[in-house]
Amino acid sequence: MSNPTAAxxxxxxxxxxxxxxxxxxxxxxxxxxxxxxxxxEARVIADDPDAIVNAVRELSATYTHVFTSGGIGPTHxxxxxxxxxxxxxxxxxxxxxxxxxxxxxxxRTGQKLxxxxxxxARIPDGAELIDNPISIAPGFSLKNVHVxxxxxxxxxxxxQGLLPRLTGGAPVLSQxxxxxxxxxxxAAPLRDLAARYPDLSMGSYPFQREGAFGTQLVIRGSDxxxxxxxxxxxxxxxxx
Amino acid sequence: MSNPTAAxxxxxxxxxxxxxxxxxxxxxxxxxxxxxxxxxEARVIADDPDAIVNAVRELSATYTHVFTSGGIGPTHxxxxxxxxxxxxxxxxxxxxxxxxxxxxxxxRTGQKLxxxxxxxARIPDGAELIDNPISIAPGFSLKNVHVxxxxxxxxxxxxQGLLPRLTGGAPVLSQxxxxxxxxxxxAAPLRDLAARYPDLSMGSYPFQREGAFGTQLVIRGSDxxxxxxxxxxxxxxxxx
Numbered sequence: 034m035s036n037p038t039a040a041x042x043x044x045x046x047x048x049x050x051x052x053x054x055x056x057x058x059x060x061x062x063x064x065x066x067x068x069x070x071x072x073x074e075a076r077v078i079a080d081d082p083d084a085i086v087n088a089v090r091e092l093s094a095t096y097t098h099v100f101t102s103g104g105i106g107p108t109h110x111x112x113x114x115x116x117x118x119x120x121x122x123x124x125x126x127x128x129x130x131x132x133x134x135x136x137x138x139x140x141r142t143g144q145k146l147x148x149x150x151x152x153x154a155r156i157p158d159g160a161e162l163i164d165n166p167i168s169i170a171p172g173f174s175l176k177n178v179h180v181x182x183x184x185x186x187x188x189x190x191x192x193q194g195l196l197p198r199l200t201g202g203a204p205v206l207s208q209x210x211x212x213x214x215x216x217x218x219x220a221a222p223l224r225d226l227a228a229r230y231p232d233l234s235m236g237s238y239p240f241q242r243e244g245a246f247g248t249q250l251v252i253r254g255s256d257x258x259x260x261x262x263x264x265x266x267x268x269x270x271x272x273x
Numbered sequence: 274m275s276n277p278t279a280a281x282x283x284x285x286x287x288x289x290x291x292x293x294x295x296x297x298x299x300x301x302x303x304x305x306x307x308x309x310x311x312x313x314e315a316r317v318i319a320d321d322p323d324a325i326v327n328a329v330r331e332l333s334a335t336y337t338h339v340f341t342s343g344g345i346g347p348t349h350x351x352x353x354x355x356x357x358x359x360x361x362x363x364x365x366x367x368x369x370x371x372x373x374x375x376x377x378x379x380x381r382t383g384q385k386l387x388x389x390x391x392x393x394a395r396i397p398d399g400a401e402l403i404d405n406p407i408s409i410a411p412g413f414s415l416k417n418v419h420v421x422x423x424x425x426x427x428x429x430x431x432x433q434g435l436l437p438r439l440t441g442g443a444p445v446l447s448q449x450x451x452x453x454x455x456x457x458x459x460a461a462p463l464r465d466l467a468a469r470y471p472d473l474s475m476g477s478y479p480f481q482r483e484g485a486f487g488t489q490l491v492i493r494g495s496d497x498x499x500x501x502x503x504x505x506x507x508x509x510x511x512x513x
Contacts, residue, residue: 046474046476046493047476047478047491048298048299048302048315049302049312049313049314049315050302050306050312050445050447050493051299051301051302051303051304051305051306051312052447052476052478052491053478054296054299055298055299056294058288058295058317059288059291059294059295061291062288062289062290062291063291064291065291066290066291072289072290072291073289073318073319073324074289074316074317074318074319074324075288075289075316075317076314076315076316076317077298077314077315077316078313078314079313079314080476084313084314106456106460106477106479107456107457107460108456108460108463108464108476108477109460109463109464109467109468109475110467110475110476110477144455144457144458145457145458147457147458147460147461148461149457149460149461149464150457150460152460184479205290207290207292215384216346216347216348217347217384217385217387217389217390218384218385218387219348220346220347220348220349220387220389220390220392221387221388221389223348223349224348224349224389227349227350228349234286235349235350236286236287236292236320236348236350237346237348237350238287238292238293239346239424251287251292253286253290
């Protein structure tokens with residue numbers, strides 16, 4: 034596929050301890066598929082400076098885009114911005130444009146822009162802000178790394194603002210067929226079909242419903258006509 | 274922490290395309306925390322031979338344990354077993370013990386042990402089988418890599434059979450305190466407290482409830498008395 038590629042980096046001890054269930058990966062995966070960006074890898078790491086630096090360097094060198102979630106709030110364990118800057122060799126400090134956003138927001142809500150909150154205005158030199166319509170403290174894009182919040186509603190809003198700025202490819206289409214046969218019965222025809230359509234991706238997902246075994250067969254690709262042809266063949270193959 | 278460390282490797286195009294929402298990471302994270310194994314990293318990768326080999330090599334060299342999910346069914350995209358074997362330099366083929374399990378199972382259910390299903394008896398030399406009480410086809414442990422199914426009910430059952438075989442450390446305990454104050458108001462006292470208890474891990478998780486901002490503060494560690502002391506201090510600090 035010649036579509037742009039991407040990786041996601043989820044930053045947060047709370048995911049790895051089991052306290053919190055991540056939902057941003059699933060949201061991002063669906064959004065990127067629709068935008069024609071090919072998500073190839075995701076990583077979840079702890080709030081650890083070296084872990085962030087190493088992952089950002091490796092992923093940003095490998096993929097067209099890297100999307101991060103988590104670690105950009107006001108507390109001592111919010112270390113994502115500083116370590117993304119360090120990974121990419123950019124200076125970082127409180128930036129006037131981000132500070133102005135926070136000043137206006139806290140003036141409006143009658144809260145104090147204290148030292149902790151001011152940390153959220155730390156933005157690397159050369160980064161482009163990502164709008165946060167919910168709690169105002171912005172994310173940012175530095176080179177090909179897009180830094181967003183971990184709170185799902187904020188992550189989702191930031192991504193909706195960011196995506197139109199990114200060049201996508203052909204959206205990946207999919208068609209699926211549910212058969213009430215166990216996966217082991219349809220594996221052989223599916224394998225033969227996949228070998229004859231190397232430009233399409235075929236997967237099978239077993240399930241159990243009221244005690245009976247079934248399989249969902251999925252064909253993915255960017256050419257709608259090819260999908261139609263392959264799906265018609267698949268239906269013939271497994272209709273026995 | 275001197276507890277054993279671990280990484281998880283989720284293998285499957287369907288997670289990265291957004292078709293399926295992974296739930297095994299969250300289940301594993303909670304189970305390992307309870308068992309005193311410190312989950313440090315998770316990765317999601319595609320059904321790609323080199324991606325599997327590279328990730329298995331890197332993670333198994335870095336952590337005490339690696340837990341994989343996905344890619345051990347009967348279809349052409351189920352390539353986990355062969356590539357874990359390749360990563361660790363172990364020969365692999367249909368093994369008699371695994372084949373016997375499948376033969377008995379399919380004889381019982383009146384299904385055919387066809388060529389596709391026989392792929393599920395491919396187990397590396399030297400690996401120890403992991404019991405699958407649901408659909409019988411086993412997982413396996415090869416060196417420090419534990420290979421399990423992607424279907425959540427099967428993954429969970431396999432893990433419950435596997436965990437008692439693994440040496441754990443002191444379970445990580447946690448205490449939490451919910452305050453109806455925004456995160457930016459409690460960040461400074463939390464930071465000071467965290468600096469005085471370097472043996473404990475402290476996190477804060479903002480939320481919104483009926484329009485008001487609140488924060489959940491969490492302290493984690495393996496020494497119950499230290500947790501009690503730190504939590505008592507935290508309550509004093511944020512009760513203003």
